[in-house]
Every structure is written in C-alpha cells, then in structure tokens.
Amino acid sequence: MSILELKNVSKAFGQLKVTDDVSFAVPEGQALGIIGPNGAGKSTLFNLITGNLTADTGTIAFEGTDVTKVPAMQRCFAGVGRSFQIPQPFDNLTVFENLLVAAMHGRNTNQAAVEQACADILLQTELMPVANAPASGLSLLQRKRLEMARALATDPKLLLLDEIAGGLTDAECVALIDTIKSIHARGVTIIWIEHVLHALTSVVERLLVLDFGKVIGIGAPDEILNRQDVREIYLGIDV
Numbered sequence: 001m002s003i004l005e006l007k008n009v010s011k012a013f014g015q016l017k018v019t020d021d022v023s024f025a026v027p028e029g030q031a032l033g034i035i036g037p038n039g040a041g042k043s044t045l046f047n048l049i050t051g052n053l054t055a056d057t058g059t060i061a062f063e064g065t066d067v068t069k070v071p072a073m074q075r076c077f078a079g080v081g082r083s084f085q086i087p088q089p090f091d092n093l094t095v096f097e098n099l100l101v102a103a104m105h106g107r108n109t110n111q112a113a114v115e116q117a118c119a120d121i122l123l124q125t126e127l128m129p130v131a132n133a134p135a136s137g138l139s140l141l142q143r144k145r146l147e148m149a150r151a152l153a154t155d156p157k158l159l160l161l162d163e164i165a166g167g168l169t170d171a172e173c174v175a176l177i178d179t180i181k182s183i184h185a186r187g188v189t190i191i192w193i194e195h196v197l198h199a200l201t202s203v204v205e206r207l208l209v210l211d212f213g214k215v216i217g218i219g220a221p222d223e224i225l226n227r228q229d230v231r232e233i234y235l236g237i238d239v
C-alpha cells in the first residue's frame with residue numbers, strides 16, 4: 001500500500017510554477033530520495049506534503065485519505081513529520097526540553113508516555129549525553145540530530161528530511177547515516193531531499209529527480225544517476 005500519493009499536484013507563486021503536475025506514490029516503509037538543482041522546487045514539494053503550503057491543483061493522499069486541504073497540524077497528528085533545512089531549535093531550552101515541546105504538541109498521549117518516548121529518541125539519535133545541555137551550545141552534527149529528533153518526537157509514520165547532511169564532514173555524515181538507517185529499519189517511511197548524493201544513495205531505495213518543478217525521473221538510484229539528462233542537470237557534481 002502507498003503511504004503517500006500525489007496526483008497531478010501543481011503550485012505557483014505568481015507567474016512562477018514551482019510544482020508542475022507532480023505525480024508519484026511512496027510505498028509504506030520505503031526510503032525515497034529527492035534530488036534536483038537549486039530552485040527545482042524540492043522544499044516546496046515538502047511544504048505541500050506537510051500542509052505548510054496548499055496545492056493549487058491536484059490531490060495528496062496520506063494512508064489512503066485525501067489530505068490536500070488538511071492543515072499542517074492535523075497532518076502532523078496523522079503521522080507526517082519533517083525536519084527543516086536550517087535547524088531552528090529553541091536555543092535557550094535543553095535538548096530534552098526541545099523534544100518535549102515537539103512530543104507534547106505532536107502526540108496525543110499522556111505526560112509519562114511523552115517523557116518515555118523522548119528518552120527513547122535521545123538514545124536513538126545519540127543525543128543522550130547532551131540531553132540537559134542547552135540547544136545553543138550544540139555542534140552542527142548535534143543540531144542536525146536534534147532537528148531529526150524533534151521530527152521523531154511527533155511519532156511520524158512518514159519522515160521528511162530536508163538536506164539534513166548539508167555542511168557535515170564525511171565522518172559526521174557517516175554517523176548521521178547510521179542513525180537514519182536505524183530509523184528506517186524501524187519501519188518509518190522516509191523521503192529525503194539531499195545534495196550529498198553518496199549519503200542519500202547509501203540509504204534510499206528509489207530516487208526522484210525534480211527539475212523546474214517537474215518530475216523528470218523516478219526509479220532505482222543507479223539507473224537514475226546513469227541517465228544522461230540527469231547527469232547533465234548535475235554537471236559539475238561528483239556522482
């Protein structure tokens with residue numbers, strides 16, 4: 001069964017069509033990577049899936065239910081979680097408190113269950129050693145981990161990661177990939193926008209290419225990255 005299905009989704013900002021007749025489906029439990037040049041409309045697509053933006057035309061279904069017009073908060077309750085390209089935690093709260101805020105707003109459960117879930121996520125994302133440290137003092141890798149942990153705190157079935165590996169060293173990237181793989185192994189469906197291709201292809205089973213708001217390919221990573229047109233779009237990037 002598809003956990004997410006977009007049919008003919010379009011979105012324009014004024015005259016600029018940023019999402020152009022996009023259709024694709026993501027089977028439950030799959031990890032899908034999204035690539036495309038700067039400005040191709042990748043983050044906009046995430047905003048449409050999460051409900052931060054509303055599609056002009058087309059439909060978006062989550063677990064078989066049409067959510068095209070459903071507000072972001074309700075999509076979050078239904079199981080759509082996301083990280084943002086630029087982590088913006090509450091800097092003056094601790095790491096644990098940041099998770100509590102996300103969990104208390106994103107989960108429909110009692111205080112004890114929320115605290116237990118946050119403790120589990122601290123372990124899973126390797127943030128336990130800094131649980132009581134203010135977010136302001138975290139390294140970039142830890143901020144990225146916290147960004148992912150805050151999304152996990154809402155108990156997503158579908159996790160959207162927006163350029164989570166950007167700016168990390170190779171060693172940091174490897175560490176983050178391990179965490180993403182462990183989240184995926186627990187059955188969470190993942191859609192991951194990323195420019196760091198080696199990180200992306202070490203996790204995802206399928207790749208989708210966006211260019212000028214259009215899907216120009218979707219399929220196995222090797223097959224997609226060997227296509228001439230995709231290589232041309234990525235001219236200068238080491239595939």
Ligand SMILES: Nc1ncnc2c1ncn2[C@@H]1O[C@H](COP(=O)(O)OP(=O)(O)OP(=O)(O)O)[C@@H](O)[C@H]1O
Pocket residue numbers: 013018036037038039040041042043044045
């Ligand atoms: N709220 C908005 N109002 C007007 N234009 C917007 C808005 N959001 C995005 N855009 C424009 O839409 C286009 C696509 O932006 P988007 O952020 O979705 O691209 P992207 O593929 O995620 O890019 P990047 O890889 O640089 O993050 C860009 O030209 C951007 O300037």
